[in-house]
Amino acid sequence: MSNDRTNFTRRSFLRSTALATGGLIAAPMIMRHAALGSEDPILIGSLHDQSGPVGTSGVPMVRALELGIEEVNAAGGVLGRPLKLVHYDTQSNIQLYTQYAQQIALKDKVAVIHGGITSASREAIRPIFDRYKTLYFYNTLYEGGVCDRNIFCTGTTPAQTVEKLVPYSLERWGKKVYILAADYNYGQITAKWMEKYTRDNGGEVLAIDFFPLDVTNFGSTISKIQQAKPDVVFSALVGGNHTAFYRQWAAAGLKGSIPISSTTFGLVNELAALEPSESNGIVSGYGYYEELKTDASVKFVSALKEKFPGIPYISELAAGTYEGFHLWVKAAQQAKSIDRMKVIEALETGLSFDGPTGKVTLDKATHHSVRNAFLAEAKDKLWDVVASYPDQKPSDTAAVCDLVKNPNDNKQYVISL
Template sequence: MTMESGSRRKALKFGAAAAVGALVGPYVTRSASAAEPIKLGSLLDGTGALGIEGRRMIQATEFAVGQINDHGGLLGRPVKLIAYDTQSSIQLYTQYAQQLVFQDKVDVIQGGITSASREAIRPIFDRSKTLFFYNTQYEGGVCDRNVFCTGTTPAQTVDHIVEYALKNWGKKVYIIAADYNYGHITASWMTKFVKDGGGSVVSTDFFPLDVTNFSSTISRIQEAKPDMVLSALVGANHVGFYRQWAAAGMKSKIPVGATVFGLGDELTTMDAATTDGIITCFGFYNNLGTLNANAFVKGMQAKYGPSLTDLGELDTATYEGIMLWAEAVKKAGSVEQAKVVTALETGISIEGPSGTVKMDPATHHTIRNAYLARPKDRVWEILQTFPNQFPSDTGGACDLIKSPRTNKQFMPQV
């Protein structure tokens, strides 16, 4: 992926005042309000094990659609949000995906959190030619002309966690991960990055999402005596590991790097003694301090309350996915799937809360900034910034410009 010059960066830009002021109430111009609405479907987990991540993504979706309508909608038409709470259930994902396509007849779908949910609904959207945005930090590798992925991938973030860990903690690594696509593939990327950095993996353990007791795992880690633990645990149940790790007195002995920790409400609901020092790397933290980051946080707080202090990458990637789609609709002058895909493949970009976000034509993934950070007294301490990160894990295998009929998920070769 090559970066596009600043002169071509077109965005639905928002300043702090505009972002907050737009939240007074939906405003659609008279011509837009009289027109047939553009339908945007949303599938996210507001409840269940993934609700810890999904609730904020739902709010970010509402916020983005509200901003678009506050500025007159798209193509003189309002955007109508049709959202379903998938309740962390794959069955409900497939049920509601079909409902959005065949009954609601939406123009685009933005949603999915786990990779399992994405792979359950992606074929439905491919067959119906319904444009799909997957706005989640994930394991990378999806190569599908109908799908656009806006969250970070391991080459953009996990590589930086591993690099920091090997440099500062040692070379002997113990990996723990969720037992589904994301955990297995991310663990493979961790293993590759560790080996490339001259380290070794002593063991890798996988856990279903309903596991809450990690006592035996902690015992195995104690026996293995690694220099560090790398975690790709996911969801509310897996948060228990970090509490149990600290309670066992291990936090001061073996440091932890994590690929998902902090994407939910961990910093606001867990003791600082438990969270302090865990190394993470994401595309956004709520205290980046930039104009757009501050505007997003203040705008969300104005709409949902000042206690909303745990915004993260999942929320901004959701917002930015909707805004990238909106910019492509404007460029295409249409909501037709083929025309919007073509517009997205021009290398379209926006200025979002996380910085410049550019859609790469070949992979349908974003080039974006990444940030390395750790919690300190319930505030993120930004350690390093990595500008314009290219998703080379996916880019090494996927080229939808040369091979537009490709439809698969590429796996890392470890």
């Protein structure tokens, strides 16, 4: 991948993808900005998939960082210095995550890293940034439980979204549930939360099936679901390959008879990829939808679409990345420094940012965010927001993590359910 200061175009995306497919190792994409005086730029790191099964999710995350950096530089930078983005396309490849994490920390020496999409990628690079003392923001919704003073997790956790999605679905459709999930830590742990909230609300889980990320044929599973006759299917399937399930589900004639609620549907641009006949009626729960009509949301979406025509759907992943970036900026300004520990201490003061998702406040004890949550239903390739829940706390992670009492804690807890 070349160093390029131009807008990300479809042609350059296809070219970079072709290089990745051919096995070439990408160089960092360094976004250059006009200097603000004689000071050297502050480097902002990005490790996000731009190709491979998760690439469609990663593209808007990087674009959100570029937009944020452009805005901050236009306003004078941070501490009088311009910001520059150093980005590596991790190509949906865990080996590249670990390789580039070491390079971005040791060679590029970025001030902060925003990166990782799957939980597997996060857990591959989190120890590296701990070891090399590089501040890390993980801006993706996930299964909860990470407790590490060097990381800030701005995405939603199950207590903020799954806890709302499950009772809504049971009340609307019935108590018998069939769960499908990706076969790695996100899917496995999220499935446990789905099971817990189903029990808590008087429901019954008929079965739970897990699928590796490369699975594309769901025929036998669809037959099993038909035989089980659930009232609703809960899906925590992940990535572009798993999109095949929804197409095969509709082709089997089941979409109109057994509804689906999902914690992941829409994050890889499924609404654009599928026909309304395949997606209408699916319900999801996130911390953000592009269709929100608040002033901040409309401004954010308009700016991204104007700067990057053809950008995939702008989900919680992009909004959380934008907000995580601005929280770091506020902390550096407040600390009057980009020193890692000084910025961490500023972030721990209960720092807030009013962004496209609403007000986001960092919780000192968990380094997670207190934020709004929403439920929405797919309708003609758009999301119709049907419920909102303000100021949701990361109570799942708070049950196992207290960095005030245990600042040296450094692990991901599997929360006992």
